[in-house]
Amino acid sequence: MDSYIPISQPSIGARERELVLDAVDSGWVSSIGKYIDEFEAAFARYCGTEFALAVSNGTTGLHLALVTLGLGPGDEVIIPDLTFVATANAVAYTGASPVLADIDPDTLCMDPASVESLVTERTRVIMPVHLYGHPADMDALAAIAKPRGIAVIEDAAEAHGAEYKGRRVGGLSQCGVFSFYGNKVVTTGEGGMLTTNDRAFYQRAKRLRDHAMSPERRYFHDERGYNYRMTNLQAALGVAQMERIDDFLKGRDEIMAWYRSAIPSSETVRLNRVKNWAASAFWMVCLEVDGFNEARREAFMGKLKQRGIDSRPYFCTMSSMPMYQQKPLPVAARKAQSGLNLPCFVGLSKKDVERIGGVVNELLADVDQR
Structure with a gap:
């Protein structure tokens, strides 16, 4: 009888085992360790961005990106109607409202004409999803967003390595967000990454990722932050995956x-x-x-x-x-x-x-x- 063919399975080899065991042996198994820095640097380099910030998963990455921009009740974020529910949920977590755009029948990504019809004075963010690995039409979306001062965040959870006009996704807007769930192109089991060229955005997101702890006074927090960190064990797996x-x-x-x-x-x-x-x-x-x-x-x-x-x-x-x-x-x-x-x-x-x-x-x- 023919063997069962699953929809997806990760490719984990000797190099992944080597680095994960090294992280275990080092004792740095939580959110501090050399592999966090190495993974962030490798991913930023690959996407062509100045910064990358490792997070606990793609959903928390989307939420972190939105709260870094200061979204809250009364704000609107335009997202595609066809996507994984995390896209809409991340918007709702902030108190903002997801506004649903129709999709292009070929790319399955948000249709810029539909997006333009939905823009209001409350629109703060346009969040395209590079669905099933195909990039959205970023130039057309930027033409809508930029003159109006609307931010663009790429939900690139499914699109590691995809390219738009010769440039890799994740570096085509203010921020890109990736997932490293077990079925993704690159996996860390669970995990995610924010990519950006905006230093102020990066620094703000990094602060909020770690409970918004004061850099001047340990264990003092002057605002509400989040525990959205990745572990060194996961990052070790990610470093090996990026080599492949x-x-x-x-x-x-x-x-x-x-x-x-x-x-x-x-x-x-x-x-x-x-x-x-x-x-x-x-x-x-x-x-x-x-x-x-x-x-x-x-x-x-x-x-x-x-x-x-x-x-x-x-x-x-x-x-x-x-x-x-x-x-x-x-x-x-x-x-x-x-x-x-x-x-x-x-x-x-x-x-x-x-x-x-x-x-x-x-x-x-x-x-x-x-």
Whole structure:
């Protein structure tokens, strides 16, 4: 019987074990240690930013970025309707209101035209998500934000190494925020990173990350801060992963090419689309089938699972959730029901992808006949 193919799995090797054990042996297992500094420096260098700040996870990173800008009740943050819920929750944690924009049907990222229609005098931040590894149209968003004095924060949780017009994400705005959850391009188990070229922003975020402790007087705090620190153990894993990031991205490019050969695209069946100004990180392989609704997609995914192939649905729209519910946005609502993700991780073989493609094509033919 064929082995089960998971949707994702981390690539942890001898180098990761070496550095993590070194961190254990050093005794510096909490939020102080050499690997914190090394990881931050390596990540800033990779993104082309002056500063990087390690945090406990991507969600706390988004929240920290927003509170660093001073957001609170009465403020509005424009986010895409199709994203992971952490994007909206981080806004809500500050007391500000998430305002939902529709998405571009090709990139799945926020549609600048929709964003422009939503700007009000209360808009403080535009927060694009580089969804499934494809960058948002940052120049178009900057053209909306900059003349109005609106900040832009990149939710780059899924897009390590993705490029927009030759520049890596995370350095395209005031701040970028990454996640290092176990299924990401680079993992530390849990963890996140803020990237920025703004020294004042960096210094403020660094202070708030560590309980806003006074630099002049230990254990004195003149404002409320947060415990959003990363451990030295996690950072050691991150340092080793950063040594391999180019190989990770090259592998994902190759896997995507195998998928394109294995599953023919048509007017009704699509894999990831990539704009000519973008280089996707291909965090997830995206399959969209016109005519799928939620029930048909779930049935399709169930048949994949029966054949030993894992998959996952696209994220639910924020507008469909009770705490952010509003009238559905047409493109986001359609994509949320017609899209699913197929396995994508370093270690997936060409034979695996050919097997996945064969099953997908067989099941799609059955769908067409019905």
